[in-house]
Amino acid sequence: MKEFSLLIKPASFDCNLRCEYCFYLRKEEIFGHCTHRMSDEVLKKMVSSFIDLDIRNHIFSWQGGEPTIMGLDFFKKALKLMQKHGNGKNVTNTLQTNGTLLNDDWAKVLHDYNFLVGLSLDGPAKIHDQNRFDVGGKGTHHKVMDAIKLLERNNVEFNILTLVNQANVKRPVGIYRYLKNLGVKFHQYIECVEYMPDGKLAPFAVSGIEWGKFICQIFDEWYKNDRYNISVRLFDTILTKLVDHQVIACNTGRDCRQYLVVEYNGDIYPCDFFVEPRFKLGNIMENSWEEMLESSLYEEFGKRKCASDEQCGECQWLELCAGCCPKNRPDYKQDARAVSELCAGWKMFYSHTIERFKSLADEIRQNRELEHQAHIHRQVMHMLQQGKIGMEAPCPCGSGKLLKECMPRS
Numbered sequence: 001m002k003e004f005s006l007l008i009k010p011a012s013f014d015c016n017l018r019c020e021y022c023f024y025l026r027k028e029e030i031f032g033h034c035t036h037r038m039s040d041e042v043l044k045k046m047v048s049s050f051i052d053l054d055i056r057n058h059i060f061s062w063q064g065g066e067p068t069i070m071g072l073d074f075f076k077k078a079l080k081l082m083q084k085h086g087n088g089k090n091v092t093n094t095l096q097t098n099g100t101l102l103n104d105d106w107a108k109v110l111h112d113y114n115f116l117v118g119l120s121l122d123g124p125a126k127i128h129d130q131n132r133f134d135v136g137g138k139g140t141h142h143k144v145m146d147a148i149k150l151l152e153r154n155n156v157e158f159n160i161l162t163l164v165n166q167a168n169v170k171r172p173v174g175i176y177r178y179l180k181n182l183g184v185k186f187h188q189y190i191e192c193v194e195y196m197p198d199g200k201l202a203p204f205a206v207s208g209i210e211w212g213k214f215i216c217q218i219f220d221e222w223y224k225n226d227r228y229n230i231s232v233r234l235f236d237t238i239l240t241k242l243v244d245h246q247v248i249a250c251n252t253g254r255d256c257r258q259y260l261v262v263e264y265n266g267d268i269y270p271c272d273f274f275v276e277p278r279f280k281l282g283n284i285m286e287n288s289w290e291e292m293l294e295s296s297l298y299e300e301f302g303k304r305k306c307a308s309d310e311q312c313g314e315c316q317w318l319e320l321c322a323g324c325c326p327k328n329r330p331d332y333k334q335d336a337r338a339v340s341e342l343c344a345g346w347k348m349f350y351s352h353t354i355e356r357f358k359s360l361a362d363e364i365r366q367n368r369e370l371e372h373q374a375h376i377h378r379q380v381m382h383m384l385q386q387g388k389i390g391m392e393a394p395c396p397c398g399s400g401k402l403l404k405e406c407m408p409r410s
């Protein structure tokens with residue numbers, strides 16, 4: 001079976017914050033104005049049936065709304081179910097949170113069960129608090145700072161997710177250095193592209209050019225000072241594509257069938273940005289995973305990504321950009337082929353960085369080769385010491401030479 005992961009919204013769009021740019025708060029139109037909480041039945045069915053699948057990695061990514069409003073006991077229940085059904089399988093949990101409800105009890109569980117935590121932070125208080133406030137309209141920056149200290153104190157691995165919007169798009173280097181000075185080693189910059197009902201960009205959203213300038217400057221700063229000790233998710237994704245030809249983030253793939261969204265009531269959708277009745281694939285209480293994964297609706301959704309404009313077909317960056325995420329295409333509701341709002345930004349970014357990406361990719365390949373040779377060398381020395389191999393034997397490195405001819409090189 002093809003690998004896929006779950007993006008779970010146990011409390012649907014319910015959240016203790018009211019961020020100005022939040023696209024998921026608007027899901028009230030679909031799920032109604034009431035409290036949304038995943039039931040024990042749905043939780044049990046989701047965990048047991050997903051773990052039963054014949055895939056290598058069982059990844060549960062908890063998101064919202066704000067998933068921590070479910071309470072810690074809900075997550076303890078989920079972890080117990082994973083242990084019960086896991087049976088030695090490879091299970092990973094991730095949590096994307098605004099961080100405001102975390103405390104030491106949470107941190108202990110996150111640490112003990114090796115959660116990878118994503119914490120949302122848009123920059124210093126005067127920037128973060130412009131958009132990220134609670135229900136009473138108060139900024140939440142100080143609470144995120146507390147969460148960072150809490151996670152560090154408890155050795156929980158976390159990255160910072162920064163939504164690039166009008167409040168911070170003009171200050172890329174300032175934002176980057178701010179995070180770096182906080183000691184953040186894993187950065188993730190996500191573009192905020194949202195449309196108004198009349199099709200215009202929302203006031204907090206960024207244009208393609210703004211995005212391009214922002215991410216180019218982040219790259220320059222990172223490349224100059226930190227390329228060996230700070231991870232920026234987009235750059236990792238590009239390097240993995242260049243070195244291993246693998247897609248590790250859906251926006252750089254040519255097909256949108258990468259994960260499934262599980263809503264609080266068991267409804268299944270193909271993507272976080274397309275939780276809409278027309279894309280509902282089924283419900284886990286009624287449909288099997290296979291049924292939903294093999295449905296024509298899912299196939300059609302997956303292919304929307306490469307049904308892009310002919311500009312993309314002829315573009316030199318198609319391999320890396322993959323036509324950009326369909327939610328950034330202006331008329332996506334009517335025509336999935338429209339060119340992304342960010343197109344100009346991607347072109348600017350790839351032309352500005354490609355040579356340096358290529359040289360980093362070469363470096364990674366060379367380091368791997370050196371590591372490989374060192375590994376073989378250690379193995380051969382071990383076998384020689386144990387008398388399990390002679391100098392007249394073919395060298396295990398695959399050179400086709402005898403060990404006595406090859407060893408000096410390795």
Ligand code: SF4
Pocket residue numbers: 015016017018019021022023024025064065066098
């Ligand atoms: S914390 Fe996340 S889910 Fe909650 S309002 Fe802000 S963006 Fe939306």
Ligand code: SF4
Pocket residue numbers: 250251252255256257258270271272273305324325326327
């Ligand atoms: S629409 Fe965008 S976010 Fe959704 S799966 Fe496709 S690339 Fe990923």
Ligand code: SF4
Pocket residue numbers: 311312313315316317318321322323324339340342343344346347
């Ligand atoms: S850079 Fe623009 S034209 Fe090229 S693949 Fe991306 S969205 Fe398409």
